[in-house]
Structure formats: structure tokens, C-alpha cells
Amino acid sequence: MSGNIIAKIKVTVEIEITEEDINIDKLEEKIYEASLSAGREIFPKSLSAIEEYLLKEKRDKKKEPIHIVKKGYLETLVGEIRYSYRRLKNKNSGKYYSILKKAMGIKGNITNGVKVRGVMYSSEVSYRKAAEHTGNQLSHSSIRNSALKMGEILKKKEEDYDGEEVRNNLFKGERKQCFVEADGIMIPMQGGKNKKSEVKLAICYSGREERYKEGKREEKKLREKVVYGDICKSEEFIEKASLFFNYFCNLMKVLYIVILGDGASWIKGFQSVYNWSAYQLDRFHLLRKLRSHFSRKKDEYEEIKKMIEGNRIEDLFSKIEGKITCLEDKILAYKTRSILEKGKEERESYKRRISHYKKRLKRARELLTYIEINREGINGIDKYKDVFKEEDLVVGSGGIESEVKNTIARRMKGQGKCWKTRGAKAMVKLLTSLANGWYTEKDYLDFFSTTYEEPVYQGRRKKERNRIIYKEKIEIFTRAEVLKGPIPCSAPSSSAIGALKKNLANYNELDIIYR
DSSP: OOOOOOOOOOOOOOOOOOGGGOSHHHHHHHHHHHHHHHHHHHHHHHHHHHHHHHHHHSSOTTTSOEEEEEEEEEEETTEEEEEEEEEEEOTTTOOEEEHHHHHHTOOTTBOHHHHHHHHHHHTTSOHHHHHHHTTTSSOHHHHHHHHHHHHHHHHHHHHHTOOHHHHHHTTTTTOSEEEEEEEEEEEEBSSSTTOEEEEEEEEEESEEEESOSSSSOOOEEEESOEEEEEOSOHHHHHHHHHHHHHHHHOGGGOSEEEEEESSOGGGGGHHHHSTTOEEEEOHHHHHHHHHHHHTTSHHHHHHHHHHHHTTOHHHHHHHHHHHHHHHHHHHHHHHHHHHHOOOHHHHHHHHHHHHHHHHHHHHHHHHHHHHHHTGGGTTGGGGGTTTSOGGGOOOOOHHHHHHIIIIIIHHHSSTTOOBOHHHHHHHHHHHHHHHHTOOOHHHHHHHHOOOOOOOOOOSSOOOOEEEEEETTEEEEEEOOOOEESSOOOOSOTTSHHHHHHHHTTTOSEEOOOOO
């Protein structure tokens, strides 16, 4: 509903078009610059018109007279603008304030629109690069502070679950199946050369669907995807992510849930919340570990793949145990030869071979432990083979791998980046919020806007008093200002000022500055 018209502001926009401007890009740039120039002209006139209206209609002239006219500047989306405003005095409270700033919510010299734009840039590039993208309207530290504030606001909105409209558009209580994938990525932290923290990320989606409705391409995308990320301990992350997914995806009412992970123990913690779910180990990670031991013999590796696909897990165990036995026999044989060998060079050669096979043996045992721990997840999704569509019978966690790379790693890892805990947490919240795509730029601007706090201004400040120690006695004196000519002094000679006068009596000019 539109309000009453306060004023109408008109400006004339004029551009010169030359023969060089017979090019769409050059003409577009010239028109864009002209529109910014017009905006910088309209802005102060609009503020002046609004203030005139407020002074006339929204104040008591007797109780709030005009005290002084001041000048100010604002960094806005159209550039820097200069404007004037009036400061009023409230006779009842004795406080001074600007009716324009109070009504408009002007705090500081930078509009929230500029801050939000800087924050959006900072989600793509470093804070310094983001400052350059804003035309250096903001410093990199200002953008960082704004990003911290935005991240904390988004975190609070997550905790308050303030998203009923989003919730109504997700799953809608009709989905019988969903998938939860989780993974982590280490990012460098400040405070030490090898200090790192793990950013944990989880996604929830209801299945896969065609990415393109037309054409012959058969690419798939995740349907109704929701992203959650944080930096915290595993148990805390599972609890927070589960609450988040329960609210937005209504998971407690979903009949078939699949948990997908790369074998990290904390990911299986989701099963403690959804105890009726099935756990599926990412097939890519499993095959990569197997390939490191059996890749030289292609036939043997293909046989192992068939064992996995056929759910012949006992045969797989036997194969790996056979590999371990073979490595142990080789180590024992080389140890025996090393003892019997008299030549020094030959003994050193055997030692190197023993060290090599010990490393391979260690990896083989770790592989066996890895498979034992994740045994139920090798073909865990077979539990729903008769329920899911073929495209939903996934055995890989490619969705979360892609999400970690595109959402977190591209911004928070590499290129010399190093984070503090507070800044890293705020950036994770910002990046996951943008990945979800629930909010528009206007929404972020609304989040940033806060209620106006009336500034406290009590007129001229009282002269500051300092305390100094002189001759083991504490005396109070008024801060001296710049003095020229003979020094006037009525203080006793025992005081600091009196002693100073005696020592400098022959000087005609003196600048005294007390720190």
C-alpha cells in the first residue's frame, strides 16, 4: 500500500553521443555512468525534502528547536554523496539528535546496501579483492566485519528456524524417501603453521531428476536439496544438522532414509537419530582404496569389483587377508636373507625392501579394518532395491563431494587463505545460505537493518582532567592548550604547572602538549 507523496524530485540527464559511441558496449557504459551521476544528484535532494517534511509534520517546534545545521556524507550504491542535516535539541531530555537520521535509520557513513554488496562479493573472493570490487568504498576490514555480522544473523535465524515459507515448499510431507550425505574438509587456521579445523557439511535431498526438461542430455540434479554446514564437534554437528533437516525437510515423517558417507565414523552418527535408515558407503572411496593394492593386476581388480557388486563380502575379506599373508611372507623372507647376507650394500637393499613392504602391509591392514567397520554400508542401499527408482539407487556421494568443492573449498581453501574461528564460522553460514538460495538480496538487506538507537549527545564536552605524579604527590590540573607569549600562571610553585613556568620563564612562545 503506497503512502502519501512527500515530494517529487526531478533531475535532467544529458549525455553526448559521438561517433565512437556507435557500439553497444560503449553506449551502455556511458548510460550507466549517467544514471549513477543522476542518482548522486537525486540522493541529497531527496534527503533534504524528507527532512523538510519531518521538521514540518513530525516534531514539536517549541520542545525541539533547531540547534545547528551540519554537513555529512554517505557511501551509497550510486557513489559518495554530500548532504546537510539539522540537529535538534530536546528540551525535556536535554539530548541532541538528527530527526532525519533517526527516521531514515542512518547509522555511520555507509549504507547497508553497500555493506551487503561487499558481503556478497566476499563470498566469491577475498576481502581485499571484494574491497576493490566495491570501488574501495569499503575497506577490507569493514567488509570482514560486515560478513561477521551477516554470518551471526544467519546463524541465529537457523537456530530460531525462521523459515516457514521455505519449509512449506520443501518435501511438503509427501516424500517417502530422502538422502542425507555428509563430508568434511580441512581449512587452514591462524595461530600455527599446521593448525587446521574441519568444516563439516551435510546435504539432504529427496532424489534425482532431469536437469534439462528438453533436449537429449541425460544429466541429473538433486531434487529439493537443503545444505547445512558448521565448524564444531561431530556430536554437536549431528544434533544441529538433524534438527535443521527435521524442520525444513520433515525427516521424522520420511519412511525411507539413506545415509551416504566416505567411511568417516562421525557420518554414521546420523543413524543414531534416524535408526530406521540405511547406511551406504561411497563406492568411489572404497574402490580407490582397493585400487592402491590391486591396480597392477587388472584381472584381479576387476574380480574384486564383481565381488562388491555381487555382495560377496566374505570373498573380499579372504582376498585382502591373502594379500596380507603374502606381504608378511615377503617381509619374513627378506629379513632372513638380510641376516644371512654378508655384503653391506646387499643388506641395505634388503632393509629398504623390508621398509617398503611394511608400509604396504600397514595400508592393507588399514584397508581390512576400513571394510570391517563399513561392512554394512558396502551395499546398504540394497535394502530399498524394491522401493526406489533405478536413478535413486545411488552408491556414491558425488552430491556432497561437489557441494564441498563448490560451496566451501573454492572460497575457504588455497591461495594463502588462513582463518580465525569466528570468521570461518560466519563465512560457512553465509556460503551455505547462498547455496540454499532461499533469500534474495533484499532479504539480506532486511537482515542487516537494525532499529535506530538515538545517539546521546550532551553538547560541549567538559574539559578533561588528568592526574599526574610530581614529587611523589598526586595533583589535578586542567589540560593545557597551545599557549603563546608569556605564560600566565596562578598555580603555586609546588605544583607541576608552577615548576614548569619557573624553568621556562625566558621563553616567549611555547606549545605544551600533555600526553
